[in-house]
Amino acid sequence: MAPKTITIIGSLNTDLVTHTPRVPIGGETLTATSFSTGSGGKGANQAVACARLSRPKPSSSQTHPTSDVVVKMVGGVGHDEFGPPLVESMKRDGIDTSGIRIVEGQTTGVAVIIVEEGSGENRILLNPGANYTLKAEDFRAPESLGTPLPDMIVMQLEIPLETVLQILDTAKKAGVDVLLNPAPAVKLPEEAYTAITHLIVNESEAAILSGRRVEEVEKEGFEWEGLASEFLRKGVQNVVVTLGAKGAYYATAAGGAGYIKAEKVEKVVDTTAAGDTFVGAYAVSIVRKSLPSGTSLSEEYKHKPLDEEVIRFACKAAARTVEKRGAQSAIPWADEIERHDA
Ligand code: ADP
Numbered sequence: 001m002a003p004k005t006i007t008i009i010g011s012l013n014t015d016l017v018t019h020t021p022r023v024p025i026g027g028e029t030l031t032a033t034s035f036s037t038g039s040g041g042k043g044a045n046q047a048v049a050c051a052r053l054s055r056p057k058p059s060s061s062q063t064h065p066t067s068d069v070v071v072k073m074v075g076g077v078g079h080d081e082f083g084p085p086l087v088e089s090m091k092r093d094g095i096d097t098s099g100i101r102i103v104e105g106q107t108t109g110v111a112v113i114i115v116e117e118g119s120g121e122n123r124i125l126l127n128p129g130a131n132y133t134l135k136a137e138d139f140r141a142p143e144s145l146g147t148p149l150p151d152m153i154v155m156q157l158e159i160p161l162e163t164v165l166q167i168l169d170t171a172k173k174a175g176v177d178v179l180l181n182p183a184p185a186v187k188l189p190e191e192a193y194t195a196i197t198h199l200i201v202n203e204s205e206a207a208i209l210s211g212r213r214v215e216e217v218e219k220e221g222f223e224w225e226g227l228a229s230e231f232l233r234k235g236v237q238n239v240v241v242t243l244g245a246k247g248a249y250y251a252t253a254a255g256g257a258g259y260i261k262a263e264k265v266e267k268v269v270d271t272t273a274a275g276d277t278f279v280g281a282y283a284v285s286i287v288r289k290s291l292p293s294g295t296s297l298s299e300e301y302k303h304k305p306l307d308e309e310v311i312r313f314a315c316k317a318a319a320r321t322v323e324k325r326g327a328q329s330a331i332p333w334a335d336e337i338e339r340h341d342a
């Protein structure tokens with residue numbers, strides 16, 4: 001069978017992380033406990049998750065493991081010390097990076113992260129840089145989504161909203177399935193929902209999109225059925241709400257719905273990128289189930305692929321990420337997921 005293609009259109013960032021016993025006050029200089037850099041950005045993280053979860057971990061001699069799923073990244077980085085290494089590291093994960101532009105005169109997106117050790121609280125300053133060079137007008141033509149068209153487009157909201165809305169519109173007209181993970185969350189225009197095949201949100205994103213207070217949905221015993229059906233009525237075909245340590249709730253336009261428990265983890269080390277891993281695992285298992293694009297059956301089939309098995313696989317993959325420190329570096333490969341069941 002021809003390989004399936006997932007195209008991620010989104011952000012690439014370098015994370016600059018300092019750990020400190022407490023955050024400095026205005027005018028104060030403090031000595032940090034440690035400093036590290038990492039590859040990040042929700043777009044890049046989700047591309048890495050798609051690539052790793054559809055391939056076994058390569059041995060050192062095998063740099064480009066082949067797979068039945070082709071993963072392409074579309075985005076922008078700066079022509080600076082951060083950009084080219086980000087692209088190289090994605091290549092090493094087997095990602096097609098031909099859609100990443102290295103933009104002259106721009107800086108790579110950076111997240112300046114201060115972690116306060118006692119409280120574990122993060123303070124993050126994000127400079128989007130080259131991520132904001134993705135313009136709506138570049139995505140008006142169907143060919144801008146790729147030739148041949150991909151089986152799925154995956155997006156987040158770390159590139160300009162106008163660009164995301166344009167891609168939704170172009171993808172809908174071209175008949176391409178879109179998975180949207182609207183993070184960081186903002187209210188979306190009504191017409192956007194009619195172009196979303198798969199909407200994956202965490203609890204606070206679900207609250208913001210639906211105009212509720214975050215405290216309301218985080219209450220013990222909140223029932224997700226009602227909120228999910230609001231999204232289905234707006235035209236979304238499949239809705240998934242990730243519930244952290246509680247797992248996930250899913251509902252489909254075809255009628256399938258249910259709560260799936262989170263996978264047990266031995267020790268919660270760092271939940272960063274758990275949501276991104278969930279999205280990548282979900283995308284890989286959906287494209288593997290779907291028929292080739294352009295088949296006459298696909299309209300009818302569209303509603304069928306999402307089932308409990310997809311959500312369980314995504315929960316398992318995300319659990320592995322929670323067990324490891326770091327963001328992108330914590331995302332598992334396909335052969336690392338079942339390890340705990342053996
Ligand atoms: P985000 O990271 O986007 O805020 P969540 O916190 O909902 O998203 O986590 C995404 C998924 O990661 C959850 O649906 C769950 O499967 C898994 N997960 C997160 N935290 C835990 C945990 N403590 N134990 C097990 N699984 C977890």
Ligand code: NA
Pocket residue numbers: 269270271272273274321322323324325326327330
């Ligand atoms: Na992690």
